[in-house]
Amino acid sequence: MKLATYKDGSRDGQLVVVSRDLSTAHYASGIATRLQQVLDDWNFLSPQLEDLYQTLNHGKARHAFAFEPQKCMAPLPRAFQWADGSAFINHVELVRKARGAEVPESFYTDPLMYQGGSDDFLGPTDDIVVPSEDFGIDFEAEVAVITGDVPMGCTPDAALEGIRLVTIANDVSLRNLIPAELAKGFGFFQSKPATAFGPVACTPDELGAARQGGRVHLNLESVWNGKRVGLCSAGEEMTFHFGQLIAHIGKTRNVRAGSIVGSGTVSNKDWSRGYSCIAEKRAIETIESGEPKTEFMRYGDTIRIEMKGADGQSLFGAIEQKVAPLAA
Amino acid sequence: MKLATYKDGSRDGQLVVVSRDLSTAHYASGIATRLQQVLDDWNFLSPQLEDLYQTLNHGKARHAFAFEPQKCMAPLPRAFQWADGSAFINHVELVRKARGAEVPESFYTDPLMYQGGSDDFLGPTDDIVVPSEDFGIDFEAEVAVITGDVPMGCTPDAALEGIRLVTIANDVSLRNLIPAELAKGFGFFQSKPATAFGPVACTPDELGAARQGGRVHLNLESVWNGKRVGLCSAGEEMTFHFGQLIAHIGKTRNVRAGSIVGSGTVSNKDWSRGYSCIAEKRAIETIESGEPKTEFMRYGDTIRIEMKGADGQSLFGAIEQKVAPLAA
Numbered sequence: 001m002k003l004a005t006y007k008d009g010s011r012d013g014q015l016v017v018v019s020r021d022l023s024t025a026h027y028a029s030g031i032a033t034r035l036q037q038v039l040d041d042w043n044f045l046s047p048q049l050e051d052l053y054q055t056l057n058h059g060k061a062r063h064a065f066a067f068e069p070q071k072c073m074a075p076l077p078r079a080f081q082w083a084d085g086s087a088f089i090n091h092v093e094l095v096r097k098a099r100g101a102e103v104p105e106s107f108y109t110d111p112l113m114y115q116g117g118s119d120d121f122l123g124p125t126d127d128i129v130v131p132s133e134d135f136g137i138d139f140e141a142e143v144a145v146i147t148g149d150v151p152m153g154c155t156p157d158a159a160l161e162g163i164r165l166v167t168i169a170n171d172v173s174l175r176n177l178i179p180a181e182l183a184k185g186f187g188f189f190q191s192k193p194a195t196a197f198g199p200v201a202c203t204p205d206e207l208g209a210a211r212q213g214g215r216v217h218l219n220l221e222s223v224w225n226g227k228r229v230g231l232c233s234a235g236e237e238m239t240f241h242f243g244q245l246i247a248h249i250g251k252t253r254n255v256r257a258g259s260i261v262g263s264g265t266v267s268n269k270d271w272s273r274g275y276s277c278i279a280e281k282r283a284i285e286t287i288e289s290g291e292p293k294t295e296f297m298r299y300g301d302t303i304r305i306e307m308k309g310a311d312g313q314s315l316f317g318a319i320e321q322k323v324a325p326l327a328a
Numbered sequence: 329m330k331l332a333t334y335k336d337g338s339r340d341g342q343l344v345v346v347s348r349d350l351s352t353a354h355y356a357s358g359i360a361t362r363l364q365q366v367l368d369d370w371n372f373l374s375p376q377l378e379d380l381y382q383t384l385n386h387g388k389a390r391h392a393f394a395f396e397p398q399k400c401m402a403p404l405p406r407a408f409q410w411a412d413g414s415a416f417i418n419h420v421e422l423v424r425k426a427r428g429a430e431v432p433e434s435f436y437t438d439p440l441m442y443q444g445g446s447d448d449f450l451g452p453t454d455d456i457v458v459p460s461e462d463f464g465i466d467f468e469a470e471v472a473v474i475t476g477d478v479p480m481g482c483t484p485d486a487a488l489e490g491i492r493l494v495t496i497a498n499d500v501s502l503r504n505l506i507p508a509e510l511a512k513g514f515g516f517f518q519s520k521p522a523t524a525f526g527p528v529a530c531t532p533d534e535l536g537a538a539r540q541g542g543r544v545h546l547n548l549e550s551v552w553n554g555k556r557v558g559l560c561s562a563g564e565e566m567t568f569h570f571g572q573l574i575a576h577i578g579k580t581r582n583v584r585a586g587s588i589v590g591s592g593t594v595s596n597k598d599w600s601r602g603y604s605c606i607a608e609k610r611a612i613e614t615i616e617s618g619e620p621k622t623e624f625m626r627y628g629d630t631i632r633i634e635m636k637g638a639d640g641q642s643l644f645g646a647i648e649q650k651v652a653p654l655a656a
Contacts, residue, residue, distance in 0.1 A: 011584075078408045080446055080447035081445060106512075112512055113517055115444060115445060115515065117443060118409065118446075119582075119583070119587055120584045129480070131580065135580070152457070180434075184435075185515075186440055187514045187516065188514065188515065189441055190576070191580075249445075252459065253522050255448075256406065256447040258447070
């Protein structure tokens with residue numbers, strides 16, 4: 001099943017069911033109006049949405065309309081939790097190597113995660129508004145899951161059962177604000193502005209055989225200013241799977257319905273696959289020639305992030321954003 | 329106006345208006361059922377709640393009932409943002425002095441904040457459930473505000489206008505998990521379990537003259553296992569006022585309605601006022617005699633946190649919690 005949230009002027013938008021091929025959509029209003037409502041009462045509401053989804057796929061839904069990603073908010077326009085992992089250890093290794101730092105041994109057994117802001121997400125085609133180009137504007141292409149309730153103390157395997165939906169994310173980062181902020185010791189804050197999400201969130205069954213071991217074994221494509229810069233595998237090199245990330249959160253607290261958990265920048269050891277964030281490209285340049293050459297994003301730059309299934313069809317639709325200044 | 333959220337088995341509870349003296353309450357259901365709904369549409373809904381509040385205070389509300397704090401969830405049982413400051417620099421100075429570290433100069437001009445989990449708050453009398461006593465269980469008595477929409481780039485003064493409600497919080501911390509977690513560089517995660525909030529949230533006008541300069545000039549009392557351990561002033565020694573904290577969040581993103589912003593542990597230079605978290609008492613012991621003597625909390629321990637107005641009346645009701653193990 002594929003779900004999206006249409007802009008309607010409200011804070012939480014209007015839930016729509018989207019056909020498998022992303023061509024048509026149908027308001028879910030007879031069943032539920034908001035995605036959080038569905039996550040809060042999944043067992044009751046999701047079978048009804050699934051029925052509508054089947055009808056839509058068969059071309060039998062009476063009030064279907066053409067699906068337009070630019071009318072989408074994030075599937076959850078605001079959420080009660082956004083917890084982002086850094087589950088591709090290759091990314092951590094590269095960034096550290098570039099600055100001559102070691103990766104602590106514990107990073108291979110204990111996931112690195114940060115708590116993100118979740119009150120104001122961006123839709124897939126919303127502008128990335130940043131007050132200054134000097135902040136070092138970067139994209140980060142990621143896979144993310146949305147959970148149901150997962151109780152405190154759950155195992156990684158049990159946590160996998162708590163995954164309700166899968167999507168993609170652009171975890172925008174302001175690189176030049178990061179060093180000073182992390183030096184303060186309390187993690188990211190101003191260096192992580194609003195995150196954008198894919199137009200559509202899918203139930204895990206939509207991934208078919210690509211869903212294995214708590215990972216999504218498909219490529220995530222990043223296209224910066226019209227040029228493909230990354231086609232990275234989101235599967236085998238994900239050091240910690242999503243069940244492990246959710247269980248990490250759940251060690252000392254309950255993880256409640258509607259929590260969004262990110263993979264962190266998708267990153268592969270094979271540099272020829274390209275990159276899912278500019279910081280990584282700059283790290284590689286630094287390792288190879290002593291200094292970074294690639295600049296961060298400028299106002300007017302575009303970024304397109306998409307994941308296709310084994311059949312070549314777009315799974316979640318594309319994130320397509322432009323960087324813009326804050327209106328005076 | 330005073331608002332609370334009654335447990336009704338649902339995730340967001342039932343909004344009630346509470347009388348100024350905390351003796352009676354009235355369901356707000358004719359106006360709104362959930363507090364987030366009111367924050368989303370404050371200008372339309374709050375005057376109606378204010379009318380009910382006046383009627384209740386005059387003893388004229390027809391379906392009023394006795395207010396029982398133990399029936400309360402957190403005013404916002406889950407929120408789209410929980411951002412906690414460390415605005416009392418004295419707390420930072422003490423903790424650093426105890427471990428022989430300097431306070432960076434920038435800490436006096438740039439607020440220290442962390443992004444907290446907000447999907448699963450505790451009500452004022454809910455147990456503090458922790459999987460192990462070895463985690464170093466500590467309370468943290470704080471003041472917190474709940475905001476309306478505050479746009480990116482707002483000034484601290486403008487941000488003050490965005491404060492809708494004020495309450496108290498117990499930002500439970502697991503001290504023994506903090507060093508390893510902060511060493512990873514991405515801030516708190518497992519070391520910050522669910523936060524508890526006071527039974528009642530008040531509009532700022534309820535504070536009268538105690539509200540000044542973006543601070544609450546009243547004492548916050550902490551009673552641990554029946555013994556008062558702190559009666560700390562939440563006012564003049566708050567290095568950064570709430571408008572500054574909100575503006576800090578808003579530097580690179582919008583702050584949306586229902587964001588909760590905490591003061592951090594209330595802390596005073598005059599040690600005779602006691603402490604609002606055990607870590608601080610241990611820091612003082614370390615400074616005075618080379619090592620901490622006071623142990624952290626154990627299962628069965630109780631903590632009571634309350635703030636009284638200039639008239640001696642409880643403003644928000646009391647947080648009264650017990651520490652408990654995770655049920656097998």
